[in-house]
Amino acid sequence: MNCPFCLLNSNEHAFASSRNFLAVYDISPMLPGHSLIIPREHIESLHELDQEKLAEFFLFARKVTKGLCEMLDTDAFDWSIQEKEEAGQSVSHLHMHIIPRTKNDLPNPGDWYPLLMKNKKQTMIDSANRPRFTDTEFLAMTQRLRKKFHP
Numbered sequence: 368m369n370c371p372f373c374l375l376n377s378n379e380h381a382f383a384s385s386r387n388f389l390a391v392y393d394i395s396p397m398l399p400g401h402s403l404i405i406p407r408e409h410i411e412s413l414h415e416l417d418q419e420k421l422a423e424f425f426l427f428a429r430k431v432t433k434g435l436c437e438m439l440d441t442d443a444f445d446w447s448i449q450e451k452e453e454a455g456q457s458v459s460h461l462h463m464h465i466i467p468r469t470k471n472d473l474p475n476p477g478d479w480y481p482l483l484m485k486n487k488k489q490t491m492i493d494s495a496n497r498p499r500f501t502d503t504e505f506l507a508m509t510q511r512l513r514k515k516f517h518p
């Protein structure tokens with residue numbers, strides 16, 4: 368199986384984790400704080416989560432969102448889950464985007480969605496053409512966030 372999200376692990380990539388989920392900073396963040404909640408196991412759909420895991424998913428996502436928003440001194444955020452290609456899902460491993468928002472971060476507050484989709488297309492077509500963290504930058508951000516989530 369060739370799934371990039373199955374390669375992520377809590378030691379190397381995650382800045383926070385729960386029993387079944389990881390919080391990972393987006394390698395090519397569209398705005399500061401842009402992170403992903405990803406199941407550790409290869410789960411494709413929200414429907415595969417039983418009631419307990421579904422609760423864990425949203426509770427963990429809320430906790431991570433709170434921490435990211437505190438760091439950026441805001442209480443505004445967007446959440447996005449795309450399920451299936453028709454809906455814009457690019458990696459068929461369940462993931463939720465958490466995007467903290469701040470005043471005037473984009474010309475119009477609703478611009479985040481086209482930007483998210485544009486980012487995805489560019490990642491797949493030509494990753495050299497867009498701002499992407501180097502390994503060092505990614506590690507520095509992950510370590511900074513780990514301190515926030517595991518003080």
Ligand SMILES: [Zn+2]
Nearest residue numbers: 370373409460
């Ligand atoms: Zn996977």
